[in-house]
Amino acid sequence: xxxxxxxxxxxxxxxxxxxxxxxxxxxxxxxxxxxxxxxxxxxxxxxxxxxxxxxxxxxxxxxxxxxxxxxxxxxxxxxxxxxxxxxxxxxxxxxxxxxxxxxxxxxxxxxxxxxxxxxxxxxxxxxxxxxxxxxxxxxxxxxxxxxxxxxxxxxxxxxxxxxxxxxxxxxxxxxxxxxxxxxxxxxxxxxxxxxxxxxxxxxxxxxxxxxxxxxxxxxxxxxxxxxxxxxxxxxxxxxxxxxxxxxxxxxxxxxxxxxxxxxxxxxxxxxxxxxxxxxxxxxxxxxxxxxxxxxxxxxxxxxxxxxxxxxxxxxxxxxxxxxxxxxxxxxxxxxxxxxxxxxxxxxxxxxxxxxxxxxxxxxxxxxxxxxxxxxxxxxxxxxxxxxxxxxxxxxxxxxxxxxxxxxxxxxxxxxxxxxxxxxxxxxxxx
Ligand code: HSE
Numbered sequence: 001x002x003x004x005x006x007x008x009x010x011x012x013x014x015x016x017x018x019x020x021x022x023x024x025x026x027x028x029x030x031x032x033x034x035x036x037x038x039x040x041x042x043x044x045x046x047x048x049x050x051x052x053x054x055x056x057x058x059x060x061x062x063x064x065x066x067x068x069x070x071x072x073x074x075x076x077x078x079x080x081x082x083x084x085x086x087x088x089x090x091x092x093x094x095x096x097x098x099x100x101x102x103x104x105x106x107x108x109x110x111x112x113x114x115x116x117x118x119x120x121x122x123x124x125x126x127x128x129x130x131x132x133x134x135x136x137x138x139x140x141x142x143x144x145x146x147x148x149x150x151x152x153x154x155x156x157x158x159x160x161x162x163x164x165x166x167x168x169x170x171x172x173x174x175x176x177x178x179x180x181x182x183x184x185x186x187x188x189x190x191x192x193x194x195x196x197x198x199x200x201x202x203x204x205x206x207x208x209x210x211x212x213x214x215x216x217x218x219x220x221x222x223x224x225x226x227x228x229x230x231x232x233x234x235x236x237x238x239x240x241x242x243x244x245x246x247x248x249x250x251x252x253x254x255x256x257x258x259x260x261x262x263x264x265x266x267x268x269x270x271x272x273x274x275x276x277x278x279x280x281x282x283x284x285x286x287x288x289x290x291x292x293x294x295x296x297x298x299x300x301x302x303x304x305x306x307x308x309x310x311x312x313x314x315x316x317x318x319x320x321x322x323x324x325x326x327x328x329x330x331x332x333x334x335x336x337x338x339x340x341x342x343x344x345x346x347x348x349x350x351x352x353x354x355x356x357x358x359x360x361x362x363x364x365x366x367x368x369x370x371x372x373x374x375x376x377x378x379x380x381x382x383x384x385x386x387x388x389x390x391x392x393x394x395x396x397x398x399x400x401x402x403x404x405x406x407x408x409x410x411x412x413x414x415x416x417x418x419x420x421x422x423x424x425x426x427x428x429x430x
Contacts, residue, residue, distance in 0.1 A: 002036040005320040008068035010091055011080035012045035014189070015105060015132070017052040018309030019078060023316075024054065030313065034320035038313070041073040069094035076101040076319055078312060084108035096120045096128065101324070103315045105132035105308055108197075111206035111222040114213070115335070118327035127324035129315035134207040135160060135284040137307025138300040139314065144214045144288060145329040151290025153215040155430070157253040158286035159279055160207040162303045163198035164230050164250040166282040168267075172238045172247070173280075178231065200229035201250060201265040208252035212263055213328050215288060216256040218338045220328075225252075225263040226343060232423050233267050237353055240381060240394045241269050241425075246351075247277040251428060255341070262341035269351050269427045275299070276428070344403035349378065349427040351396055352405070354412060355420035358384075358391035362417040366393060369411035375400040390419050396427070 007023075009016050023030065023038055031037040042060040044067075062068055065087050068077050077095040079102065081088040088109050095102045096117060104110070110117070110133055121128035131141045135158070144156070159165050166188075167181045174181075186195060197203045205225040213220045230250050241248050246269035255262040270277045275297050279285035284302025289295045301307040318324060328335060356362045363382065370377060376398040385392035397405060409422045 001031065004037040004039045005034070005075050005316065006039055006041045006073055007076045007078055007316065008042040008044070008062070008071060008074035009040060009078045009080065010044045010065035010068055011082065012043055012052055012056070013080065014305045015308040015312070016043070016045065016078075016080040017054050018305035019080070019312050020056060021054045022309045022313050030317060034317045036320050038316050038320055042068055042071055044068060066091045066094055069098050069100065074100065076103060076316060078316070079104040079106060080312075082106055082108070084112045089113060092117055093120065096124050096126045099124045099126050101127040101129070101319045103129045103312055103319070105130065105312060107133040107203065107206040107210060111209045111220060114210065114220050114328070115332055119332040121327060122331060127319050128327040129318065129324065130210070130327070131315050132308045132311035134210055135286055135298070136162070136300070136302035136304065137310045138284055138286065138298045138302065139311070140211070140286045140298050141214065142314070143296065143298055144211065145325065148288060148290045148293060148296065149329065151292050153256070153288055153290050155253070155255045156211050156215040156286065156288040157251055159249055159276060159284055160204045160252045160286070160302065161198050161250060162282035162284055162301070163195070164204070165279065165284070167199070168230060168233065168238070168248055168250065169280040171233075171235055172242070175235060177235055178233065199231060201227040204250060204252040204265045208254055208263055208265060211252075211286070212254035212256075212261060213335065215254065216261065216338065217330055217335055218256065218261055219335045221261060221263065221338070221340070224261065224340045225265060227265045228267065230267050232421075234387065236385060236387070236392055237351075237423065237425070240353070241351065243381070244269070244351075244379065244396060245272055246270060246427065247272055248425065249276060251276070256338065257341070259339070260341035261338035262343065262346070264343070267425050269425055271428065274428065344401065344406070346402050347399050348402070349397055349399055349429060350405045351394070351425040351427060352409065353423040354393045354418055355385050355388050355390050356393055357417045357419055359417065362391070363393065365415050365417060366395075366412055369408045370395075370397070372411060373404045373408045375404050375408050388420060
């Protein structure tokens with residue numbers, strides 16, 4: 001058998017400890033599959049004394065993670081520190097400059113610096129791999145870059161944040177308000193240290209920008225992701241959506257029409273019979289549409305020790321086998337700088353919820369605003385709004401452009417009968 005592949009692990013949180021545990025527990029099987037043992041030489045974390053439930057006694061301890069890059073007994077650095085900049089980025093640059101393989105779960109760093117790191121990796125002949133960065137244990141990076149490599153991909157979308165999926169699923173199942181469930185998600189350890197990255201859609205946007213680059217052969221454009229989270233979603237929306245045959249999910253959606261790139265993260269109404277609607281709790285799910293393969297659907301656990309460690313070690317096995325293509329499926333110079341699509345002209349159906357004073361003529365004002373901008377109503381429900389005591393009006397539109405719907409909403413918002421900010425959600429019709 002060939003000599004071992006020797007790794008250094010930076011960051012020993014849930015995932016780092018999970019990688020050490022997985023490499024120890026399945027060592028013999030992994031060596032047979034990889035053609036060589038994969039061993040840990042050195043580890044680094046902030047707190048040396050914390051009990052992590054795994055024996056780290058045989059590994060060298062390094063206080064400054066960035067030193068892992070220069071160690072002679074480390075062939076591959078596994079970065080599990082997190083953060084788009086700081087030590088994670090320094091470690092990435094040093095490892096790659098040293099011509100060593102770099103494996104990371106750091107979606108934020110890739111969204112911001114992925115192209116530079118990939119270009120440096122190409123220049124240095126160093127593998128850069130990141131299966132764990134998107135959708136945890138689901139092999140969606142491999143799915144897109146290898147399984148779908150022969151296809152033109154027109155659309156990739158899915159549920160990329162377990163925290164949001166958990167919150168929305170639990171609000172629906174237990175009839176709880178958003179704030180209560182967010183506190184639970186933090187206690188359960190799903191949410192990021194700063195939960196706004198989860199609930200404001202930023203984590204999903206990081207992951208989506210990476211998937212879009214891979215799927216479309218495009219340069220990463222994280223700043224081009226129109227990003228909204230789930231703070232505005234109320235239990236009333238979940239109930240009304242359900243009554244209309246939908247479930248609300250935080251969807252990351254990227255489309256490439258051959259010319260432009262559209263990327264959006266938004267709370268959307270997903271038809272109950274769509275496979276995304278069935279991915280509940282903290283699950284992640286990704287759908288991708290290829291011109292020859294059709295729609296592929298991936299589902300599984302997107303976070304946590306076991307799934308994320310599984311993805312990291314899959315990358316290590318590839319490196320041990322010598323299977324490492326360009327980080328984003330083609331050389332960085334071949335990735336296209338796609339212009340951003342015009343969101344205003346996109347057409348679709350919309351869910352609108354307004355909180356209004358319950359008096360004669362209000363409904364007529366609302367429907368007039370839609371009429372004035374050429375938007376036709378498919379269905380309309382009026383109920384008492386428990387939170388405010390006012391009336392809640394929910395409308396589903398027929399297909400209209402986003403610009404028309406936004407103009408209608410702006411007109412409605414100008415009415416003194418509208419007592420709260422209007423809520424608009426997209427309906428997933430594909
Ligand atoms: N906070 C992320 C999530 C963890 O909730 O999905 C995995 O990236």
